[in-house]
Amino acid sequence: MSSADTAPAADAKARRLAALGGRPAVPRDLRNLPWPVVTDDDRKAVLDTLDGESLVSNADGETPVSRLERAWADRCATRWCVGTSNGTTALQLALAALGVGPGDEVIVPGLSFIASALAPVHQMAVPVFADVDPVTFTLDPAAVRAAIGPRTAAILPVHLHGHPADMDALGELADRHGLAVLEDAAQAHGARYRGRPVGGLGRAGVFSLQVTKNLPTCGEGGLLVTDDEEVARAARMGRQFGEVMEPGRDRDYVSYRLGWNHKLSSVQAAFTLSQLDRFDRYEADRTRNVEAFLARLAELPGLTVPTVAEGSTHAWHILRFRLDPRAAGLPEEVTPGAFRAAVHRLLRAEGVPVSRYQLMPLSEQKVFQDRVGFGSGHPWAALDGPPAENGDLPVTRAVVEDSLTLQKRHLNPDAGEALQRYADGIEKLWANLDVVARMAGAS
Numbered sequence: 001m002s003s004a005d006t007a008p009a010a011d012a013k014a015r016r017l018a019a020l021g022g023r024p025a026v027p028r029d030l031r032n033l034p035w036p037v038v039t040d041d042d043r044k045a046v047l048d049t050l051d052g053e054s055l056v057s058n059a060d061g062e063t064p065v066s067r068l069e070r071a072w073a074d075r076c077a078t079r080w081c082v083g084t085s086n087g088t089t090a091l092q093l094a095l096a097a098l099g100v101g102p103g104d105e106v107i108v109p110g111l112s113f114i115a116s117a118l119a120p121v122h123q124m125a126v127p128v129f130a131d132v133d134p135v136t137f138t139l140d141p142a143a144v145r146a147a148i149g150p151r152t153a154a155i156l157p158v159h160l161h162g163h164p165a166d167m168d169a170l171g172e173l174a175d176r177h178g179l180a181v182l183e184d185a186a187q188a189h190g191a192r193y194r195g196r197p198v199g200g201l202g203r204a205g206v207f208s209l210q211v212t213k214n215l216p217t218c219g220e221g222g223l224l225v226t227d228d229e230e231v232a233r234a235a236r237m238g239r240q241f242g243e244v245m246e247p248g249r250d251r252d253y254v255s256y257r258l259g260w261n262h263k264l265s266s267v268q269a270a271f272t273l274s275q276l277d278r279f280d281r282y283e284a285d286r287t288r289n290v291e292a293f294l295a296r297l298a299e300l301p302g303l304t305v306p307t308v309a310e311g312s313t314h315a316w317h318i319l320r321f322r323l324d325p326r327a328a329g330l331p332e333e334v335t336p337g338a339f340r341a342a343v344h345r346l347l348r349a350e351g352v353p354v355s356r357y358q359l360m361p362l363s364e365q366k367v368f369q370d371r372v373g374f375g376s377g378h379p380w381a382a383l384d385g386p387p388a389e390n391g392d393l394p395v396t397r398a399v400v401e402d403s404l405t406l407q408k409r410h411l412n413p414d415a416g417e418a419l420q421r422y423a424d425g426i427e428k429l430w431a432n433l434d435v436v437a438r439m440a441g442a443s
C-alpha cells in the first residue's frame with residue numbers, strides 16, 4: 001500500500017478512543033516523568049556531607065541545616081526558619097510553640113491532606129473542619145467565621161495544590177477573635193499572595209520537603225518559618241528534646257520543657273540546598289508548561305481548569321479539574337460522579353495519568369469518625385462539652401465527587417511535551433462525548 005492509502009486509516013486510529021481500540025494519545029515514555037530531578041550537583045552535595053563534619057544535625061557552627069534555614073527564611077522574608085524531620089512535625093511543633101493544646105480547637109479545611117488535621121491531634125487539640133472555596137479549594141472565610149467558638153485557638157489555612165488561601169480575610173477574622181494563624185504551605189513553596197511569599201503571612205508557616213513536593217529532599221524533611229522570635233525558639237527547643245542548644249556552648253542535657261526529636265538531617269538538608277539552586281528555573285519552566293497546557297483546555301465545555309485568584313501566584317503543585325456533566329451537554333441522568341468516573345477510565349486508557357486526590361472530606365476519615373485518639377478518646381474527651389459541629393461541607397463533598405487531578409508528572413521542568421500529549425488525550429475525549437455519556441450511564 002502507498003502512504004496515501006494508509007494515512008486516512010492511521011488518522012482514524014488516532015481519533016478513535018484508546019478504550020475502543022484507537023491509538024493512545026500519550027506514548028508510554030511520557031506517562032511518568034521523574035521527580036525529583038536528581039543531578040550530579042545533588043549527588044555531590046550529599047557526598048560532601050558524608051565526608052564533612054556536620055552529620056550530627058546539632059553540630060556546632062555552620063551546617064547544611066543552618067544554611068538551608070538561612071536561605072529559606074530569606075526567601076520567605078521571615079526572620080527565622082527551623083528545619084524539622086518532616087512537614088507534619090513542623091505543623092505540630094508550630095502549634096506547640098503557639099501554645100495550642102488540650103481543650104483547644106483548631107479550624108482546618110475539609111479538603112486537605114490528612115496531616116493538616118492530624119497535627120492538632122498530636123498536640124491534643126481538636127480539629128474542626130470548615131468548607132472550602134469552590135474555585136481555589138482553600139478555606140472559605142465565611143465557613144471559618146461560622147466555625148469559630150469559645151475554644152477556637154487557631155486557624156490553619158492550607159495553600160492547597162499551591163494556591164494561596166484568602167489570607168486577608170482569614171487574618172482579619174483571626175485578629176478580631178484573638179486567634180493564631182498557622183499556614184500549611186506544604187504544597188506551595190514559592191507561591192505569593194499580594195506580592196508576599198506564603199509561609200510568612202501568618203504567625204508561622206510550614207513547608208514539607210517530602211520527595212513529591214515542589215522543593216524536595218531525598219526523603220523526608222520540613223521547614224517552619226516565622227517572624228516571632230519566641231515561636232522560633234520554642235520550635236528549636238521542641239525539635240531537640242526541650243533543650244537549648246547554643247553555638248559555642250557545650251550541650252548541657254537539660255530539658256527545659258516538653259520536647260521531641262524532630263530534627264532535620266544534614267544529608268536531607270544538603271540535597272534540598274542543592275535543589276534550591278535550581279528552584280527558580282524549575283518553577284519558571286513549570287509555570288510556562290502548565291499555562292500552555294491549561295490554555296488548550298480552557299474552552300472545553302464542562303471542564304473547569306484551575307485558575308489563579310487576582311493578586312496571587314500559583315505554585316502548581318497539583319492541578320485539579322472539575323467536571324460538570326450539564327455544562328458538557330450530557331443527559332440529565334449522568335451524575336457528576338459518573339461523569340468523573342467515565343472520564344477517569346477513558347483518560348487512563350489514553351495514557352493521561354489523572355488520579356483522584358482525597359476520596360472524602362477529612363471529617364469523614366475513620367480516625368475522626370471513631371475518635372479513639374490517644375487510647376481513651378483524647379483529645380475529644382478533654383474538651384469541656386461536645387466538640388464544635390463540622391457542618392456538612394457541601395463544597396468539599398462536591399469537589400471530591402466531581403474532580404480529577406494531575407500530580408507530580410508536570411513538576412518536571414521538561415514536562416512541556418508530555419502535557420501537550422495529555423491535552424491531546426483530553427481533547428480527543430471531548431470529541432467523543434457521546435461515548436463518555438454512554439459509559440457514564442446515559443440511556
Ligand SMILES: *Cc1c(COP(=O)(O)O)cnc(C)c1O
Nearest residue numbers: 086087088113115116186208210
Ligand atoms: C505533604 C503535606 C503535609 C505533610 O508533610 P510531610 O512532610 O509529608 O509530613 C502537610 N500538609 C499538606 C497539605 C501536605 O500536602
